[in-house]
Amino acid sequence: MHRNPQHQNDDDSEEYDGPSKSQRKRDMHKLQDMGSELVLLSPARLAKVPLPERLHEAILEYARVGKHEAKRRQLQFIGKLMREVDPEPIREALDAIAGVSKAEIARQHKLERLRERLLEDEGTLGDIASVYPGADLQHLRNLRRNALKEREAAKPPRAYREIFRILRELEYAEDPDQAADAGDDGEADEA
Incomplete structure (x- = not known):
């Protein structure tokens, strides 16, 4: 059987028609993983994430579902809903919450x-x-002395950490919830 060279060129010049099935699957898994992060948030933190109402309700429903298989299906549903929204603002909010x-x-x-x-x-x-x-300067002065x-004396750095906590509270004075969300993560690399 002889192949027509013209026909062969037509096969090679196929247009790109979007991501492969494997890539689409990876993207869906990423969205489902993001949904997994969302279901772990407390209701107060979840309220800070920009979500459509339907997705927000699905995430709250996940907490009410009792059985393992039902939770898995609910998580898949959340992943499906995630495909309908722009994930970037959600990722930014999750990153901010995680610090x-x-x-x-x-x-x-x-x-x-x-x-x-x-x-x-x-x-x-x-x-x-x-x-x-x-700022309570006298309190900071005492904490400085204690730190x-x-x-x-090579003692545990309690006053040192307390100084950071107070400075963080002052920094987040306009948004007290942010200070609670930030936690002590900022000191993870300290002695």
Whole structure:
């Protein structure tokens, strides 16, 4: 059987018709994984994620479902609903809640540097007072003194961590829920 060269060229010039079936499957699994992250959130944190009402209700329903197989099916349904929405704002909200967004990481580092400056120089309290007018400077001064004593005695850094907690609360004064969401994750790499 002889193949027509013209016919062979037609096969080679097929147009790209979108992602492969495997890629679409991987994308669906990513959306379902994101749905798995959403079902683990507390209702207060879930409220901060921009979700369509139907998807929000499906996630809340997941908590009410009791059996393993029913939970698996509900999670698949959530993944299906996720295909209908833009996942980027949801991913950004999840990252912010987890404290991994670039802005959140930068904010944590800024607070850590401010704490270090305070430990090096008590005059930094003036800077803190100008940036955070509601700061209790006397309390921070005492914590600074205690943190330096703890460091010299090689004791657990309780005051050191408390300084960070107070600075974080001052930073998030406009949005108190953010401070609770940030947790102590900003200190994960400290001694």
